[in-house]
Amino acid sequence: MEYERILSASGPTGGHLVRLSDKKEPKKIAWLQCIGSRDMNRCDNAYCSAVCCMYAIKEAVISKEHSGDDLDCAIFFMDMRTHGKEFERYYDNAKTKKGIRFIRSRVHTINPVQGTDDLEVRYVTEDGRILNETFDMIVLSVGLEIPKEIVELSKKLNIELTSSKFSKTGTFKPVDSSRKGIYVCGAFQGPKDIPQAVVDASAAAAAAGEILSSARNTLTKKPEIIPEIDVMGDRPRIGVFVCKCGINIAGVVNVPDVSKYAETLPYVEYATDNLFSCSQDTQDKMAQLIKEKGLNRVVVAACTPKTHEPLFQETLKNAGINKYLFEMANIRNHDSWVHKDSPEAATEKAKDLVRMAVAKVAMLQPLKEAELQVNQTALVIGGGISGLVAAKTLSNQGYESHIVEKDSTLGGQAKSIYKTTTNEIVADELKQLINDVTTDSKIHVHLNTTIKKVDGFVGNFQTTLVGNATETVIPHGVTIMATGASAYKPSEYEFGKDSRIITSLDLDQKLINHDPMLKQLQSAVFIQCVGSRENNRLYCSRVCCTHSIHNAIELKELNPNMDIYILYRDIRTYGERELLYRKARDLGVIFIRYSVNNKPSVAIQNGKMSISVTDHVLNRPIIIETDLLTLASALIPNPAEDLAQFFKLPLNEDGFFVERHAKLGPSEFATDGVFLCGTAHYPKPIDESIAQAKAAASRAVTLLARKNIFTSGQVAFINPVNCSSCGICISICPYSAPSFIEKGPFTGKAQINPVLCKGCGLCVASCRSGAIHHNGYDNGQIFNQLFAITELPN
Amino acid sequence: MIEYQKKIQNIAERLLNEKKVDVVLGFKKGTIPMMNQPCLVRVPDETQKLVWDSNCGINLTNYLTNRKERIGIIAKGCDTRNIVTHIVENKIKREQLVIIGVPCTGMIDKAKINGLMVNEIAEVSEHNQEITITDSRGATKTIQKKEVLQSNCSICKYKNPVIYDELVADLVPESKDIDRYEDIRKIESMASSEKFKFFEDMLSTCIRCYACRNACPLCYCPTCFVDESKPQWLGKGMDPIDIRTFHFLRAYHCAGRCTDCGSCERACPMDITVRQFTKKLEKDCVELFGWEAGLTLDKRPPLDHYKTNDPQSFIK
Amino acid sequence: MMVVKIDKQKWSSGINQLKSTYDVYGPAKQGKTYEFQKLGSEQLPDLTVQNTTLSPKSIVFPQSEKMFSFHTDENKSGHHILKEMNNQSMPKAVLGIRPCDAKAFQLVKLNFDTCEYKDPYWIRAYESTTLIGLACNNPCSTCFCTSTGCGPFSETGLDVLLMDQGDSFIAKSLTPKGENLLKTATWSDSFDPATAESILKSGKEKAESKIASRVKTDQLASKSIMKIYEAPFWDDVAFSCINCGTCTFSCPTCWCFDIQDETKGCQGIRTRNWDTCMSPLFTLHGSGHNPRGEKTSRVRQRFMHKLKYFLDKYNQGIMCVGCGRCVRLCPVNIDIRQICNMMNSYQPS
Amino acid sequence: MADWEPKIVSFFCNWCTYGAADLAGVGRMQYPPYFRVVRIPCTGRMHPKFFLSALREGVDGVWVSG
Amino acid sequence: MQNPYLPYPVRIDNVTIATEDKSLKTFKFIFLDPNDEKKFAYKAGQFAELSVPGKGEIPIGIASSPTEKGFVMFTVFKVGLVTAYLHNMKAGDIMGIRGPLGNSYPWDLLQGKNIVIIGGGFAFTTLRSSIVYMLDPANRPKFKDIHVIYGARSPGMLLYKDELAEWERRDDINIHMTVDRTDDPNWKYNVGFVPTITEKKAPSASPDTYAIICGPPVMIKFTQPVLEKLGYDHDHIIMSLENRMKCGIGMCGRCNIGKELVCKDGPVFTLSELNRTPREY
Numbered sequence A: 001m002e003y004e005r006i007l008s009a010s011g012p013t014g015g016h017l018v019r020l021s022d023k024k025e026p027k028k029i030a031w032l033q034c035i036g037s038r039d040m041n042r043c044d045n046a047y048c049s050a051v052c053c054m055y056a057i058k059e060a061v062i063s064k065e066h067s068g069d070d071l072d073c074a075i076f077f078m079d080m081r082t083h084g085k086e087f088e089r090y091y092d093n094a095k096t097k098k099g100i101r102f103i104r105s106r107v108h109t110i111n112p113v114q115g116t117d118d119l120e121v122r123y124v125t126e127d128g129r130i131l132n133e134t135f136d137m138i139v140l141s142v143g144l145e146i147p148k149e150i151v152e153l154s155k156k157l158n159i160e161l162t163s164s165k166f167s168k169t170g171t172f173k174p175v176d177s178s179r180k181g182i183y184v185c186g187a188f189q190g191p192k193d194i195p196q197a198v199v200d201a202s203a204a205a206a207a208a209g210e211i212l213s214s215a216r217n218t219l220t221k222k223p224e225i226i227p228e229i230d231v232m233g234d235r236p237r238i239g240v241f242v243c244k245c246g247i248n249i250a251g252v253v254n255v256p257d258v259s260k261y262a263e264t265l266p267y268v269e270y271a272t273d274n275l276f277s278c279s280q281d282t283q284d285k286m287a288q289l290i291k292e293k294g295l296n297r298v299v300v301a302a303c304t305p306k307t308h309e310p311l312f313q314e315t316l317k318n319a320g321i322n323k324y325l326f327e328m329a330n331i332r333n334h335d336s337w338v339h340k341d342s343p344e345a346a347t348e349k350a351k352d353l354v355r356m357a358v359a360k361v362a363m364l365q366p367l368k369e370a371e372l373q374v375n376q377t378a379l380v381i382g383g384g385i386s387g388l389v390a391a392k393t394l395s396n397q398g399y400e401s402h403i404v405e406k407d408s409t410l411g412g413q414a415k416s417i418y419k420t421t422t423n424e425i426v427a428d429e430l431k432q433l434i435n436d437v438t439t440d441s442k443i444h445v446h447l448n449t450t451i452k453k454v455d456g457f458v459g460n461f462q463t464t465l466v467g468n469a470t471e472t473v474i475p476h477g478v479t480i481m482a483t484g485a486s487a488y489k490p491s492e493y494e495f496g497k498d499s500r501i502i503t504s505l506d507l508d509q510k511l512i513n514h515d516p517m518l519k520q521l522q523s524a525v526f527i528q529c530v531g532s533r534e535n536n537r538l539y540c541s542r543v544c545c546t547h548s549i550h551n552a553i554e555l556k557e558l559n560p561n562m563d564i565y566i567l568y569r570d571i572r573t574y575g576e577r578e579l580l581y582r583k584a585r586d587l588g589v590i591f592i593r594y595s596v597n598n599k600p601s602v603a604i605q606n607g608k609m610s611i612s613v614t615d616h617v618l619n620r621p622i623i624i625e626t627d628l629l630t631l632a633s634a635l636i637p638n639p640a641e642d643l644a645q646f647f648k649l650p651l652n653e654d655g656f657f658v659e660r661h662a663k664l665g666p667s668e669f670a671t672d673g674v675f676l677c678g679t680a681h682y683p684k685p686i687d688e689s690i691a692q693a694k695a696a697a698s699r700a701v702t703l704l705a706r707k708n709i710f711t712s713g714q715v716a717f718i719n720p721v722n723c724s725s726c727g728i729c730i731s732i733c734p735y736s737a738p739s740f741i742e743k744g745p746f747t748g749k750a751q752i753n754p755v756l757c758k759g760c761g762l763c764v765a766s767c768r769s770g771a772i773h774h775n776g777y778d779n780g781q782i783f784n785q786l787f788a789i790t791e792l793p794n
Numbered sequence B: 001m002i003e004y005q006k007k008i009q010n011i012a013e014r015l016l017n018e019k020k021v022d023v024v025l026g027f028k029k030g031t032i033p034m035m036n037q038p039c040l041v042r043v044p045d046e047t048q049k050l051v052w053d054s055n056c057g058i059n060l061t062n063y064l065t066n067r068k069e070r071i072g073i074i075a076k077g078c079d080t081r082n083i084v085t086h087i088v089e090n091k092i093k094r095e096q097l098v099i100i101g102v103p104c105t106g107m108i109d110k111a112k113i114n115g116l117m118v119n120e121i122a123e124v125s126e127h128n129q130e131i132t133i134t135d136s137r138g139a140t141k142t143i144q145k146k147e148v149l150q151s152n153c154s155i156c157k158y159k160n161p162v163i164y165d166e167l168v169a170d171l172v173p174e175s176k177d178i179d180r181y182e183d184i185r186k187i188e189s190m191a192s193s194e195k196f197k198f199f200e201d202m203l204s205t206c207i208r209c210y211a212c213r214n215a216c217p218l219c220y221c222p223t224c225f226v227d228e229s230k231p232q233w234l235g236k237g238m239d240p241i242d243i244r245t246f247h248f249l250r251a252y253h254c255a256g257r258c259t260d261c262g263s264c265e266r267a268c269p270m271d272i273t274v275r276q277f278t279k280k281l282e283k284d285c286v287e288l289f290g291w292e293a294g295l296t297l298d299k300r301p302p303l304d305h306y307k308t309n310d311p312q313s314f315i316k
Numbered sequence C: 001m002m003v004v005k006i007d008k009q010k011w012s013s014g015i016n017q018l019k020s021t022y023d024v025y026g027p028a029k030q031g032k033t034y035e036f037q038k039l040g041s042e043q044l045p046d047l048t049v050q051n052t053t054l055s056p057k058s059i060v061f062p063q064s065e066k067m068f069s070f071h072t073d074e075n076k077s078g079h080h081i082l083k084e085m086n087n088q089s090m091p092k093a094v095l096g097i098r099p100c101d102a103k104a105f106q107l108v109k110l111n112f113d114t115c116e117y118k119d120p121y122w123i124r125a126y127e128s129t130t131l132i133g134l135a136c137n138n139p140c141s142t143c144f145c146t147s148t149g150c151g152p153f154s155e156t157g158l159d160v161l162l163m164d165q166g167d168s169f170i171a172k173s174l175t176p177k178g179e180n181l182l183k184t185a186t187w188s189d190s191f192d193p194a195t196a197e198s199i200l201k202s203g204k205e206k207a208e209s210k211i212a213s214r215v216k217t218d219q220l221a222s223k224s225i226m227k228i229y230e231a232p233f234w235d236d237v238a239f240s241c242i243n244c245g246t247c248t249f250s251c252p253t254c255w256c257f258d259i260q261d262e263t264k265g266c267q268g269i270r271t272r273n274w275d276t277c278m279s280p281l282f283t284l285h286g287s288g289h290n291p292r293g294e295k296t297s298r299v300r301q302r303f304m305h306k307l308k309y310f311l312d313k314y315n316q317g318i319m320c321v322g323c324g325r326c327v328r329l330c331p332v333n334i335d336i337r338q339i340c341n342m343m344n345s346y347q348p349s
Numbered sequence D: 001m002a003d004w005e006p007k008i009v010s011f012f013c014n015w016c017t018y019g020a021a022d023l024a025g026v027g028r029m030q031y032p033p034y035f036r037v038v039r040i041p042c043t044g045r046m047h048p049k050f051f052l053s054a055l056r057e058g059v060d061g062v063w064v065s066g
Numbered sequence E: 001m002q003n004p005y006l007p008y009p010v011r012i013d014n015v016t017i018a019t020e021d022k023s024l025k026t027f028k029f030i031f032l033d034p035n036d037e038k039k040f041a042y043k044a045g046q047f048a049e050l051s052v053p054g055k056g057e058i059p060i061g062i063a064s065s066p067t068e069k070g071f072v073m074f075t076v077f078k079v080g081l082v083t084a085y086l087h088n089m090k091a092g093d094i095m096g097i098r099g100p101l102g103n104s105y106p107w108d109l110l111q112g113k114n115i116v117i118i119g120g121g122f123a124f125t126t127l128r129s130s131i132v133y134m135l136d137p138a139n140r141p142k143f144k145d146i147h148v149i150y151g152a153r154s155p156g157m158l159l160y161k162d163e164l165a166e167w168e169r170r171d172d173i174n175i176h177m178t179v180d181r182t183d184d185p186n187w188k189y190n191v192g193f194v195p196t197i198t199e200k201k202a203p204s205a206s207p208d209t210y211a212i213i214c215g216p217p218v219m220i221k222f223t224q225p226v227l228e229k230l231g232y233d234h235d236h237i238i239m240s241l242e243n244r245m246k247c248g249i250g251m252c253g254r255c256n257i258g259k260e261l262v263c264k265d266g267p268v269f270t271l272s273e274l275n276r277t278p279r280e281y
Helices: A002-007 A052-067 A087-096 A148-157 A194-215 A255-263 A280-292 A305-318 A332-336 A343-361 A385-396 A412-416 A426-438 A504-512 A544-558 A575-586 A641-647 A686-704 A728-732 A762-766 A779-790 B002-017 B044-049 B077-088 B110-116 B182-188 B192-203 B211-215 B240-254 B263-267 B275-289 C008-018 C099-112 C120-127 C176-184 C193-210 C225-229 C234-239 C246-250 C295-314 C325-329 C336-345 D017-026 D048-056 E034-039 E081-087 E121-135 E161-169 E194-201 E217-229 E271-275
Strands: A028-035 A072-077 A101-112 A119-125 A130-135 A137-142 A238-243 A268-274 A297-302 A326-330 A371-373 A377-381 A400-404 A443-446 A449-457 A460-467 A470-476 A478-481 A485-487 A501-503 A523-530 A563-568 A590-593 A601-605 A608-614 A621-626 A628-633 A635-637 A674-676 A708-710 A716-718 A738-740 A750-752 A772-774 B023-029 B036-041 B071-075 B097-101 B121-127 B130-135 B140-144 C002-007 C023-030 C033-038 C064-071 C092-097 C129-134 C160-164 C168-173 C257-264 C267-274 D008-013 D035-040 D061-065 E008-017 E024-031 E047-052 E056-061 E072-077 E094-101 E114-120 E146-152 E174-179 E209-214 E237-240 E268-270
Touching (some): A002 A052, A028 A052, A028 A130, A052 A072, A052 A087, A052 A137, A119 A137, A194 A385, A194 A686, A238 A255, A238 A280, A238 A343, A255 A268, A255 A297, A255 A343, A268 A280, A305 A326, A305 D017, A326 A343, A332 D017, A377 A385, A377 A470, A385 A400, A385 A426, A385 A443, A385 A686, A400 A470, A412 A426, A412 A485, A449 A641, A460 A478, A478 A641, A478 A686, A504 A628, A523 A544, A523 A621, A544 A563, A544 A575, A563 A621, A674 A686, A728 A738, A728 A762, A779 D035, A779 D048, B002 B023, B002 B044, B002 B071, B002 B097, B023 B044, B036 C234, B077 B097, B110 B121, B110 B130, B182 B275, B240 D048, C002 C008, C002 C176, C008 C168, C008 C176, C092 C099, C099 C129, C160 C193, C168 C193, C234 C295, D008 D017, D017 D035, D048 D061, E008 E034, E024 E081, E024 E094, E047 E081, E056 E072, E056 E081, E072 E081, E072 E121, E114 E194, E121 E161, E121 E209, E146 E194, E174 E194, E194 E217, E217 E237, E237 E271, E268 E271
Parallel strands (some): A028 A137, A072 A101, A297 A326, A377 A478, A400 A443, A478 A674, A523 A563, A523 A628, A563 A590, C092 C129, C129 C160, D008 D035, D008 D061, E114 E146, E146 E174
Antiparallel strands (some): A101 A119, A119 A130, A371 A708, A460 A470, A485 A635, A608 A621, A716 A750, A738 A750, B023 B036, B121 B130, B130 B140, C002 C168, C023 C033, C257 C267, E008 E024, E008 E094, E047 E056
16 A cells, blocks of 8 residues: 555655655565465464455556666565456566566565665575565555454444454355345455455445335435526627636636636636635536626636536536536646646646637537436346346346346356355255246246347347247347356366366266265366466456365365365465365365466376376476366356447457446446446356346446436537448447438438437547537537637737 | 450440440540540440540549449459449449459550650550550650559559459459559658658649549548538648648548559649558558458448457557 | 840840849749749740640739738737738749730630729739740640630730740730830840741741641520520530549639638738639538539539630630640540530530 | 747547546646647547648647547 | 729627527628728618628628618628628627629619519518618609518518518508418418418519519529419519629629629529529529
8 A cells, every 4th residue: 555655646755666765766676465364373364365466466567667677576475366357467468578576485584684775585485495685675465454443343233244354245145244234345345356346336235225126216306407598699608717726726827817818818708716616605606607797608717627527517507508518628637736837837828728718618509418218127138147136136126127048047157056165055046046036027037049139229229039939129228248158168188088077067066966976086186277377368267266175175075085186376265265275275185386387287097097297396297196187167258249249348358248447337338228247247256246246237227217318418410411421430430329311311321329429529530521520529619729729819 | 455445345235235234434535645534325336435445544433423323334453442442331332333344454654655755645556565656746656565554553463353243354464572662661761851841842733623532432522621611621722731731631531442543643633643642541551450442342441440459559 | 016036045144134123934844744933043934845734824813812911919900901912023024925825814804804893913913914925836736726716826915926936036026015025135136027927927827737626616606505505415525524623723714713711810811712613612502502513514614604605795705715735634534625616516406 | 949849739538648637637747838638538539630730730749649 | 903802891880689590690880981881882782792801701682771871781691601700799890891792673773663572581681671772761752562572481580570560560561471380379460481472462563563582592483483473574573693702793703604793793683684594593
């Protein structure tokens, strides 16, 4: 955390990477992993904090970006746990392209180097050598733990905690605390990174929404609507409000001068300055001035529109002016804050920015927002556990849904899984869930069904289903993608050549069936990362370490004398799963690390199966004879290219869907009205899939709960007279907003559906004919800004 | 060439007789040497006026735009590539066309021939790959056609039609290992001041007649950007910056679509080598996207569609 | 009238003499083409070229011409009020202009110098220009000046006519302007006018005999506008047209122009630029309606204007001097000679 | 050249670089006052016209980022 | 040499919104130099180039009457670059007027005649000029009966509403207002297109009756046959054209119809004159 602040532009060193003690720029930095995690000796935190590996890598990479390639970054670690989406690729990149040193080791002491602020790290490598290395700076990757007060609070609330003091939740109820009506999310439930925390948050909101659904819309108030004044055809009367922002702007920019200057600009009827434009009383004053002076367009020269545009637009609305007749001049973030040593130049720049804003606002026209009805039904694609939970969550909140499953049964991958890590029997839970879904009158299940065509857009999709030799068109308002993933069928390790070589799911099947052969086994071997974390599948399948370890424990419990070997690259039992890893070791499961360049090999001779692997401690090959080889094969996404096309959704190079935002929008797409959950997003265990299913449902409800939605007025539109029908807009739009007109005098010309348009302007820029215009960013408006840059009016 | 011509006339006559097309689009003999005129033939009897020789450099695709009838069109390699682009861009439908493909051995460059004689050229005839020039005083000269090819034809990679329904002769061998971009690399290697001077000189004689634009089959917009009035952002006078802006943006509009048919250069009354602009973008499209225009009906040019996996290495 | 003989040696010294009083223009190689250019201090007109690619009309009527200036700064006086530009320059002398191009100025004058309105820019420029024509000993194959009321030795519109005699020119002044110029150039080796006339006469006959290209215009005046306008051949005539401005911009008699304001900051100018009836924009209404929206109507307009409307309006022949430029330069071989003959011989059924 | 102050027009995507420029302000990073930002809804909106026109208007540089 | 391209500087005296959709505004101009007003001696039916420095010029029919002194008035429809800019100008702004240009309605010929004015939409401007001119006490006796048929899309789109009401009250002029359609219960005049109302209200033809038509092409197209039906000779149907113009003085070459230049030889032509020209308007 402290290091993050040093790297931050707003941190104590202004983003300059220096050692705090002597302000020296470090040349060598070490990160020490697992400080306060995976450690019973010093801190009693047996769990893995799940996020630190990735943070350390990120910090190292960013440090290099700050300070150049000369900076030496070393990360001391035990297992590298980059199990998140796109993390493995980042890790690989850090290792191979950025030159970050990853040192698998145990650090035992850090000694200050006499007479300097440097530190010497003493560590033991895997092969047992003791080495010293001196660093300018050491960053401790300190783990996460629950503060005492929270533990206290939990007691008061009567919430049960785990041994690691995280809130206890169940795999199938990942956000339910032990007490009904109290839901948990984020790191309180277990150590986790941002996307997972965001997922949990949405899921918790969904869970809360489920029990509150009967109270929905009982406390809403209708805001008073101020009639909009028709300003079309009127001469622009521009008001300019220049904000001092306390001293944030006025401390550098001569604000009265700027506001006086603004008065001289064309069409400006009124200009003034404010201490804080965003304060409520200033807002009221502005609304009053707009009315008094008959202003019909407003420029606020202040901070950034990214945060304050909506606020001022609201002020315009309150004054009866269309909210799009507004422009901000960013004289704080882009001016006073960044030119504080040249107040004169900053004042000149502020004038330029105001002049540009005035030039643009004069050209702006009132815009209408398209209003559309929302069909309050959801389509859930995929009848696996995620899809089922999503549909059920929606139903609990009162919304209908259709589940489309290409298979003949519901349940997906969960059907093949034996137990959860907390020893719940998956089949029992799944049966209950399927029963809940199939008996729910609000959920319609379509088995053996695929999707043929999708028309429409957010609020009004029309999807053609094909199943059982019939086609049905389902109207729906939102879509949840829960298409899932499946186990990779290995081609390595002689798989398929011997019945003793099986996959993890095959082993689950044997466990489910209580296969008697399991008890007979003398020896069992697991090989991890089969098909994951290499070559064309450069991602971690996330679930396999835990799965194999859990199954190893199961086997040990069946037959404690069985010799069990787990051949792995890094053990990734993130969070409290680490406890299982520990338990397995306690039970005598033998863990042997192999390197990706030197994989184990399998030999079958005279009916005997033996596995050869180079032991990382002894550094020589050992041969294990075994009766059962379980391959922890990768989880690969189910093919979804067609669906991606239908809904205009992006897929990453591994075939997983790309969410709206990796951190902040994990359960939704950039395409409005389409949501994402489960292993179609990335490999994940059942609890995380369920959480994300709830999260996707929760995000979907934000749309479904509204009868109608308004789209932005800042969209593209086509003047058909100038359209040359070349089709470039249709081809280039990522959102399918343009189409050819099929009827009427402009048949064959293009048109844009304002509901689908995101206003990116790609079509506008691509249209050679100049037929496409952009409300809010039209050529004339941008040209006016451009001309205002170079034109000195007086 | 005369064999070509006969074959063209026969095919045109047959297509009209069989009512496969309503009109045939071809060339008729021009009124001055080295000039043929695009024409429409509507009845079988008139097909005899169709000609073919090395002066058919105008790209007839230009005349297809937005036509409604069924058309037989005589098309060289480059023309067919533009037909492809026209179909892709909804300017004509494939079903409307019977493409009479001409395996092309190149068109001759008027200016080069004019430069060979002191006096005015009175007549130019051709036989096989030889050109015989007669001047106004009766002097003659015979040269190899390849010496006087239009500069785009001498570096042509697609002499044969890429799409056709009829063929007037056997396909001709395509040239291999052509360096299409020698001139462009030379410009690219210039320092920016040199480049500036180069373009300044190159465009100094431009009279903004827009013949280059109008001869180009790609330029079919109802309102060209130079004519936009709301806002009018491009001056209409002889300001060199406005002239340059026109040429640059015209070239941009042809990026990924230009087939280097040479119509623009051929049309220029001031002999400006305007192809150097479009060729630069052609080179970029080849290098960045592996794209050559007008070879397939199934794909749109690289700058015409949105792909999440477009190369981004040039963004730095 | 004054006739002098200009020895080729005196030719260059005379021209340099002229340059102190006149801006001297003459044909010169520009890029790949020959055009009329203002000659530099030691530069001589290149008279080997048969005729320039573009007509010399731009010397009097530039393609872009500033008309007025203004400013929009409300803090200064006179804002938003147009002021005439000071376009005054030295008198111009155009050496080596062909008789056809000189005659063209006479036709264009009918447009710019009318009894109701006078175009001060054109008139001032024209009046300060002295045209020293070079008779065409070797007309081009596309020249048809003899059928347009002009000819290779035509004197109409010229101030001086030169005839190349190998090592000398015979120069015949036709106006006081021309006489002045000869004097300024100190080209004063007098030559017997009668001999000159006979040389010119034979030269003229010889040159005219070389002109094989002809158009017929005798029936044009008697036909009704509406009949020719409605003739069926216009679609065919216009078919190959690509709507470029080559024909109009290269033509010595096309005068159409557009007026545009250009501003930069508070400073602005009103300019006029050549325009072309080939462009759909030429007649496009603000409402989107276009009286000549179709290519055919624009091509028809060009030929009707030159060969019929002008003839009817001024009764001064057709608005074409037969220079052949549009025939040579049209990218798609639209040939005014063919069209003129079609119009002339058209008999409505 | 020492006193030369370029005028650079910066076309910034609303979703990334514009916000980044905001953050530069939040972080009080100091840079020369030569840039004038034009906010565009996405760099996809960027049209060759804008480059050409900006240069024609006399700016010294065009910076597109997003 | 007088420069015919040089506008007279004027100041906008006031701007009023002319129609409910604000697409038309009426501008009153005052000449900065009072002598220019004398030079700008015009007749009803002529037009002028409104010159907005920096934007350009537009030809607009003069809406004021020569009998109204001290100002000139134009009603401008917002359609292009110049008019859009003009619509955003305000009283006090300086610009230019160049003119008067073109011919006028043939007032000498019309003396002593019955006049039927047929107008539609925003082309009513020069007709207002003509009506005010004819109603001037000094001029009214020169004319016999005056009929005005004027239509607009809706009541709110009628120009010069106050004056229409005033003329309506007079007995020396017959005003027939019509709108294409309206749901205004207070609308007490005609509903229907101009040609239909013309057929009903226009006096039948006589050698002494002249019709002046000014309106959108579609109105003219359908009114012509009506007048023919009523017996009007083509010599007695007078129309005003609006072609794209730049110079306004017959030099720039774009506004011709046949050999006639609309800006200089027109814009007013009789139908029989137009019959002899190509229909390029």
